Amino acid sequence: MPTEPTNIVFKRRVEDYVKSLQNSICTALEQLDGKAKFSQDVWAHKESGGGKTRILQQGNVFEKAGVNFSAITSTLSPTLAVRLGVQPQNIFATGISLVLHPVSPMVPIVHMNLRYLELANGEAWFGGGMDLTPCYLFEEDARHFHQSLKEACDKHDPTFYPVFKQWCDEYFFIKHRGETRGVGGVFFDYLKEDRDKTWAFVQELGNAFVNVYVPIAQRRKSEAWGQREKQWQYLRRGRYVEFNLVYDRGTLFGLETEGRVESILMSLPPEVHWRYNHQPEDGSREAALVSVLKQPRTWI
């Protein structure tokens, strides 16, 4: 029996991991929601590979939650080849991507993405991260989020957390608004060195997700809110859309590699408002959030 080349084995190991992570995360989120269930769409990429898109809508806790797995092989578009500084060639990409839009404005939006890319020429790297986008600031939540991420990072390299925390603040920056998207977390890309170490770290992060986010959602889901808070959430979701469509590398990568549009754009919130020149009142809780987004903090 022929043995598979090492790199094929490795990319399938990553693929298997993110696939099983999708299962365990969806189970935990259904339990948290207590009402709605994920529905699944299996899709095939027009070139090679495909994915499983799972969406939960109109739940108790989540208005819309998307947890995507995909593993595709695609021709690199000229635009992407230039951006990556390589010749046009095939690229293999596998990963998990999730965005949760809660019903309650008190429960923060969360996003996680873990991805592995491999070019036909053998170059390969990991990218991804996890970040939190509250509509109302609970410092305790931001600290818990960052503390948990720091612990996961520190098990692998003490430089990871400070570097990836700052990278996150810089990446999720809505330049035209002069605001970060949320209170940050960790972000990294093009991690090419020391594959096994990075791979262990990526799994650590994936495995940590439920314990990082679910306690925050549990804590906030019974917090009181009314029309004023819901309206503010609709406006904040507008910023989320602005970031994802104008700046997000993952969204643009997906659209440019002609990925499945509905899976890529599952990140967009179910209902969004734009009100001309809306400014939160001085001294309000809404203004308190914005001031943190304009000046990212150290949370630990």
Next chain:
Amino acid sequence: MPTEPTNIVFKRRVEDYVKSLQNSICTALEQLDGKAKFSQDVWAHKESGGGKTRILQQGNVFEKAGVNFSAITSTLSPTLAVRLGVQPQNIFATGISLVLHPVSPMVPIVHMNLRYLELANGEAWFGGGMDLTPCYLFEEDARHFHQSLKEACDKHDPTFYPVFKQWCDEYFFIKHRGETRGVGGVFFDYLKEDRDKTWAFVQELGNAFVNVYVPIAQRRKSEAWGQREKQWQYLRRGRYVEFNLVYDRGTLFGLETEGRVESILMSLPPEVHWRYNHQPEDGSREAALVSVLKQPRTWI
């Protein structure tokens, strides 16, 4: 008394025209709306110049209508310099930009932009256009819109309408959806030759706006609609956001030249929904619209 150099006189003439066009269009739209009035924000660009942003919200006919005038001088960003194929230098830009988001899903969204740009090196050009985005297709409206635009074009050059109509279909194409944004109209850019002829044409188009759009809105504003139609409008507005934030040259130009964000993004609809994988029913009026967007038609 010194005489002004000709090119300064010309750019001020364009500026004065678009400024007065803003007035006459706002007057006509307030009359059509019958309830809400435009409020005005005067703003200054951080380098030189500024604009007047006029917004009408929660009217009888319009949920949100924005009519912007601006005239700025700005340093060309490196990105824009590369895109225009010129050295970094100052650019003067003046124009009018309007986007009307009606309350009724039966009244189409309309967009018009007329702009004049002049580089410090003397190169100058006009760009702009006018296009219609219905949520429900009324062929009579699309024909009236295109017929009126063709008449305006034909007074200046018989090649204008066919060329600019096709340019519009190509420009307002949401690649990742495989759909045009609406039923088109006219679009043109980088018109550098024969300045006086182009300038006369641009004024023709500006002057035509009220007679092109208002009769359509008048005809459709009393058309019946219910929850189903409003929900469809919210979803279609999602496509409008996708186009404007991912592809629109004017929006990206504005954000990159650090224009006033609230004025640039006044084009975004007041309320928007994204529903995962929504498909209109076969044979429905919603499906009829989509089929026209997937295969642009000749309307005359």
